[in-house]
Amino acid sequence: MAICVTSGKQLLFKMFLVLMCITQLCFAQTEQRLRFSGYTVSQNTGQNYAPWLSDSLDTLVAAAWTGNDVWVDVTLSLATPGKVTKISLYDYQGVFETQPALIYALKGTTKTLLATFTGPSYMVWGDHFYNIPIDADAVVVHKFGNNIPQKIFVYGYPDTSATPVTTPPPVVTPPAADPDSLVKIPITASRWYQLNNVNSGLDALTDGITDVDVNTGWGKLIANFDAVYPVADGEKITLSKVKFFSYHGGLDKPMTLAIINSQGKRINVGVFKGFSYNTWLGPYPDRATTGDAQFNLDSTINDIKFLVINSNGGYPTEMELYGSYKAPNAIPPMVQRPTKLKQFFGINAFEWNFENGAIDPTKIDSGQIRALKSFTQVRHYMDWEKLETDQGSYTYNPTRNGGWNYDAIYQFCKDNGIEVLADLKQLPGWMVDSYPDSLKDSESVPLKYGKDFADPASYIEQAKTAFQYVARYGSNLQVDSALLSVNGTQRWTGDQVNVIKKGMGLIKYIECDNERDKWWKGRKGFQTAYEYAANLSAFYDGNKNTMGPGVGVKNADPSIKVVMCGLSHADPGYVRGMVDWCKQHRGYHADGSVNLCWDVINYHLYSNDANNSQNGTPTRGMAPEVDPFTAKSAQCFVQMAHEVAGDMPVWVTEVGYDLNQGSPYKAIQIGNKIPLQTQADWILRSSLLYARNGVDRVFFYQMYDDNALNPIQFGSSGLINDNKTRRPAADYLYQTNKLLGEYSFKQTLNADPIVDQYDLNGNPAYVLVVPDEKGRTASYSLDLPGTDSAKVYTLKIGADSMDMQYARVINGKLQVAVTETPVFVIPVTGLMAVGRSFNAFPVNNEALTSPNTVSKNELNTLKLYPNPSVSYVSVSFSSADVSNNINVRILNEQSGKLYKAFTAVKSEKDYSTLVDLSGAAMGVYLIQLKQGNTVSTKRLIKIN
Known part of the structure; x- marks a missing residue:
C-alpha cells in the first residue's frame, strides 16, 4: 500500500515536470506579427479591403458609399494559425458608437470577440491585450458601411504544427441578376x-x-x-x-x-x-x-x-x-484640390458695416476700414427690398431704401482683395403685401401669395431682380442694355440719381436666399428640396431660358457662380433631392452630367453639445473637433458632391459662437481662458477643421453683435467690438491669413495633437493644436529633416502679427509644446548653429483683463523661447521706443549672482537675440530687460 502511494506521488511529480516544460516552451516563444494571407467577404458592396493586407499607412481602405450601408463580414485569413495575444487597430477618422465594428478571432467555426471598435480617436493606434492567448485561424471584421479600423495588426505565437490556411484570391461575384435567384x-x-x-x-x-x-x-x-x-x-x-x-x-x-x-x-x-x-x-x-x-x-x-x-x-x-x-459603377477616388487657407476667413456683414447711415450712407466709413480688412471675404446680407423697393424699379447707388451706395461697397472690397458673396434674401414689401395679414412675413418663400412652390415660373420676380443685379456687378459688358433699368428719379432736390451700369466686374458669386429650409417659419417659409430646386432653376437661367428675356443670373453673366442658400439643417440628402429634381426637369448636358442650376453647395453649422447644429436643443457651444457632427457633416457634404454633383465646391457660410453666457451657442470659460479667448480658439480651429476636410470656403457669423446683452442665440457672436476694434477671434484670423493665407492644406500628420501640413510652392508649414476643450496640453516631436532651425509663431491678442521665435532643430526633430490655441511652425535653414536639443517650448496664454479690450501696454512685452531651456534662449522684445539702447541682465534667482549682462542697440520696434546658456548651472534665472524707463523681467528655467 505504501509502495502504491509513493508511486502515485512520483507520477504526479513527473506530470508536474512535464507541464512545467510545456509551459516554459510556451513562454519561451517570442510574440510576433501574425500576418494575413488573404480575405473573403460575405457580401460584395464594391469596397476593396486589400489595403488590410498592407502595412503602409499610405494605403487605406477607401470609403464606399453606394450600396455599402449594410452589415458585412470580412474574413482575414492568417498565413499561419496561432494564438493571439494582442491586436492593434489604426483609428483613422470617424466615430460610430451606434454601429461599431466587431473584431473576432475565428478558429474553425468558433468566434471569440477581440474588440469593439467605435473609432473614438483620430489617426492613432489602439492596442487590445489578451492575458490568455486566443486560438485563431482568421480574424473576422463584422462591420457596417465605412465603420472600420483602417489597419489591423495581429500579434501572438504562431502554431507551427498547424497546416497553413490557403485563401483564394479576394474576388467576390456580385449577386446574380437572375429574377429566379433572389x-x-x-x-x-x-x-x-x-x-x-x-x-x-x-x-x-x-x-x-x-x-x-x-x-x-x-x-x-x-x-x-x-x-x-x-x-x-x-x-x-x-x-x-x-x-x-x-x-x-x-x-x-x-x-x-x-x-x-x-x-x-x-x-x-x-x-x-x-x-x-x-x-x-x-x-x-x-x-x-x-x-x-x-x-x-x-x-x-x-x-x-x-x-x-x-x-x-x-x-x-x-x-x-x-x-x-x-452593384453600381465604382466611384473614382476624390482628388484633393489645393484651396488657399485665406478662403476660410470670411465674415457675414451688412451694408451698415461699411457705410455710416447716420452720417453719409453713400461713402465708406473710414472708421470701419481696419475692421473690414480683418477678413478676406464678406457674405453680404442683401435685402431684396434695398434693390427693388417698388416692383420693377431698381436702385443701387443710392438704394431707394436706406440710401446705401452698393457701388462704393463693392469697389472697396475689390480694391482691398475682399471677395464678396452677395446674398439676395427676404421678400420686398410689395411682395409681402400680396399675403393675408396673418401670413405676412418677409422671410417667407420668395413668391407672391397663392403661387405654386413647385413651379419655377412662380419665382420670376426674384429671377428678374437677380438678372438686373448681376448685369450691373458682373463682368459681362455684352449684356443687352435695352433689358436694364433703374429708378432714375431724385428723392429730393440735389439727390444723386441712379444710372444704368453694366459689367462693373465687382461680384463673382451670388446666393439665392438664405436657409430656405427654415422650418421654424412654418410651411410659408419652408421649401422642400424639389421646391427649392425649382426656385433655383428660375434664378439660375430662367428655367433653361423658358421664362422670357431678362430673367436669371446666367443670362446676365454666364461667368457668375450661383451659390445655393445655406441650409440651416446640415443634411446632404436635401442636396441629393435637388440633384434628382434637376435630372427629372432639367435633364443632362452633352457630356452626361446633370444640368444643375447652382454652382456651389452651401450649408450652415454651429458646433454645439446637441451635435445637431440648429435642429437640436444645445446648452453651449463646443470645440469644433469635439463635436463629431462638425467634421462628419463636412465629410458627408464633400462626399455627396463627389458622388452626384461633379465635385462641386462646398462652402459653410455660417459658423460661430456667442459670448453671452446665457446663449445655447456660447463659448465657455476653459481654465484661465475667458469666453472671449475660447471663442478665438474655436473660430480659428473651425477654419482649420474645414480646410482639413475638403470644404472650400468658410464665413463666420457675424461682424458685430446684434444684441450682446440678450442671451438669444447669435446675439453676441460678433468678431468686432462696438468700438470697431478686433476681438481676439478677428486677431487670430487676421494674423493667420497674414502668415499662411496663400498656403494650401496638404495632409494631416497626427491626430492628437492635430498636426496639419500646409504647402506653398513646395515649401511646407505646420499647424499644431490640441483638439480639446479642457485646457489640455501635449508634446509633439515634429519631423523637420534637412533643417537646422524653424520659426515658431504664436498668436497674439491685440496685435497685427504673431509672435515669432527661432527654435533649434536637432537631428531632424523639433519638440513642440502644443495647447488648445494653434501654434505655427515654418522650417528655415542656416540661421542657427547645430547644438544641443531644445526642450518643448510653451505657448503663453495669459487671460484678458476685459472681454472687450486688450492691454494698452501690449507692445511692452518680453518673450523667452523656449522656456525651460537647455543651452540657448531666444529673447524678444517689442516697443515703440527706437532711440534708447537695451540693457539685458541674467541673474540666478536664488543666489542673485549675475550670469551675463550686455547692451544692444534697438533701432526698430521688434528686437530679438539668441543668448548662450550652455555655461549656466541648472536652476531658475531672472531675465531682466531695461530700455529707458521701461523694465521687464521674466523667469527662465535652465535644465540640463
Whole structure:
C-alpha cells in the first residue's frame, strides 16, 4: 500500500515536470506579427479591403458609399494559425458608437470577440491585450458601411504544427441578376432623402433591428410626404418580394412603397398597415395569404430608377426587399484640390458695416476700414427690398431704401482683395403685401401669395431682380442694355440719381436666399428640396431660358457662380433631392452630367453639445473637433458632391459662437481662458477643421453683435467690438491669413495633437493644436529633416502679427509644446548653429483683463523661447521706443549672482537675440530687460 502511494506521488511529480516544460516552451516563444494571407467577404458592396493586407499607412481602405450601408463580414485569413495575444487597430477618422465594428478571432467555426471598435480617436493606434492567448485561424471584421479600423495588426505565437490556411484570391461575384435567384437588395441608408422637415434619416428602416421604431422627428410641416431613394449610376434593381416588420400597433394612414421608372411613371409596389405583433408582413395587407407566399409580388418589377416611400410619418420597424441586383459603377477616388487657407476667413456683414447711415450712407466709413480688412471675404446680407423697393424699379447707388451706395461697397472690397458673396434674401414689401395679414412675413418663400412652390415660373420676380443685379456687378459688358433699368428719379432736390451700369466686374458669386429650409417659419417659409430646386432653376437661367428675356443670373453673366442658400439643417440628402429634381426637369448636358442650376453647395453649422447644429436643443457651444457632427457633416457634404454633383465646391457660410453666457451657442470659460479667448480658439480651429476636410470656403457669423446683452442665440457672436476694434477671434484670423493665407492644406500628420501640413510652392508649414476643450496640453516631436532651425509663431491678442521665435532643430526633430490655441511652425535653414536639443517650448496664454479690450501696454512685452531651456534662449522684445539702447541682465534667482549682462542697440520696434546658456548651472534665472524707463523681467528655467 505504501509502495502504491509513493508511486502515485512520483507520477504526479513527473506530470508536474512535464507541464512545467510545456509551459516554459510556451513562454519561451517570442510574440510576433501574425500576418494575413488573404480575405473573403460575405457580401460584395464594391469596397476593396486589400489595403488590410498592407502595412503602409499610405494605403487605406477607401470609403464606399453606394450600396455599402449594410452589415458585412470580412474574413482575414492568417498565413499561419496561432494564438493571439494582442491586436492593434489604426483609428483613422470617424466615430460610430451606434454601429461599431466587431473584431473576432475565428478558429474553425468558433468566434471569440477581440474588440469593439467605435473609432473614438483620430489617426492613432489602439492596442487590445489578451492575458490568455486566443486560438485563431482568421480574424473576422463584422462591420457596417465605412465603420472600420483602417489597419489591423495581429500579434501572438504562431502554431507551427498547424497546416497553413490557403485563401483564394479576394474576388467576390456580385449577386446574380437572375429574377429566379433572389437576393436581398442592399440599401445605402444615406441615399434616402425626405421631402419634409425632418431631424433624422431612414437608417433605422433597413438596419436589421426589428424592435425599435423608425422616428425621423416631430413637428413635420407636411402631413403626407415622400421619401426618395435614387438608384445609382450602373446599379440595377428588380423587385420580386417585399417584407415589412410589424413590431406593435398599426397605422391609421398606411405607408406605401412605390417605384419610379425611366419613363417617370410611378408604380405602387406594396402597402404597410401593421396591426400585427412582432411579425413580418407582405406587401398586400388585405389578402389572406400566409407563409413565405405572402411576401411575393404579383409580378417582378423592373426598370427601377427610384424607390419612393409615401407616408404620414409612420413606418414598419424594418423593411427588406428581394429581387435581382447589380452593384453600381465604382466611384473614382476624390482628388484633393489645393484651396488657399485665406478662403476660410470670411465674415457675414451688412451694408451698415461699411457705410455710416447716420452720417453719409453713400461713402465708406473710414472708421470701419481696419475692421473690414480683418477678413478676406464678406457674405453680404442683401435685402431684396434695398434693390427693388417698388416692383420693377431698381436702385443701387443710392438704394431707394436706406440710401446705401452698393457701388462704393463693392469697389472697396475689390480694391482691398475682399471677395464678396452677395446674398439676395427676404421678400420686398410689395411682395409681402400680396399675403393675408396673418401670413405676412418677409422671410417667407420668395413668391407672391397663392403661387405654386413647385413651379419655377412662380419665382420670376426674384429671377428678374437677380438678372438686373448681376448685369450691373458682373463682368459681362455684352449684356443687352435695352433689358436694364433703374429708378432714375431724385428723392429730393440735389439727390444723386441712379444710372444704368453694366459689367462693373465687382461680384463673382451670388446666393439665392438664405436657409430656405427654415422650418421654424412654418410651411410659408419652408421649401422642400424639389421646391427649392425649382426656385433655383428660375434664378439660375430662367428655367433653361423658358421664362422670357431678362430673367436669371446666367443670362446676365454666364461667368457668375450661383451659390445655393445655406441650409440651416446640415443634411446632404436635401442636396441629393435637388440633384434628382434637376435630372427629372432639367435633364443632362452633352457630356452626361446633370444640368444643375447652382454652382456651389452651401450649408450652415454651429458646433454645439446637441451635435445637431440648429435642429437640436444645445446648452453651449463646443470645440469644433469635439463635436463629431462638425467634421462628419463636412465629410458627408464633400462626399455627396463627389458622388452626384461633379465635385462641386462646398462652402459653410455660417459658423460661430456667442459670448453671452446665457446663449445655447456660447463659448465657455476653459481654465484661465475667458469666453472671449475660447471663442478665438474655436473660430480659428473651425477654419482649420474645414480646410482639413475638403470644404472650400468658410464665413463666420457675424461682424458685430446684434444684441450682446440678450442671451438669444447669435446675439453676441460678433468678431468686432462696438468700438470697431478686433476681438481676439478677428486677431487670430487676421494674423493667420497674414502668415499662411496663400498656403494650401496638404495632409494631416497626427491626430492628437492635430498636426496639419500646409504647402506653398513646395515649401511646407505646420499647424499644431490640441483638439480639446479642457485646457489640455501635449508634446509633439515634429519631423523637420534637412533643417537646422524653424520659426515658431504664436498668436497674439491685440496685435497685427504673431509672435515669432527661432527654435533649434536637432537631428531632424523639433519638440513642440502644443495647447488648445494653434501654434505655427515654418522650417528655415542656416540661421542657427547645430547644438544641443531644445526642450518643448510653451505657448503663453495669459487671460484678458476685459472681454472687450486688450492691454494698452501690449507692445511692452518680453518673450523667452523656449522656456525651460537647455543651452540657448531666444529673447524678444517689442516697443515703440527706437532711440534708447537695451540693457539685458541674467541673474540666478536664488543666489542673485549675475550670469551675463550686455547692451544692444534697438533701432526698430521688434528686437530679438539668441543668448548662450550652455555655461549656466541648472536652476531658475531672472531675465531682466531695461530700455529707458521701461523694465521687464521674466523667469527662465535652465535644465540640463
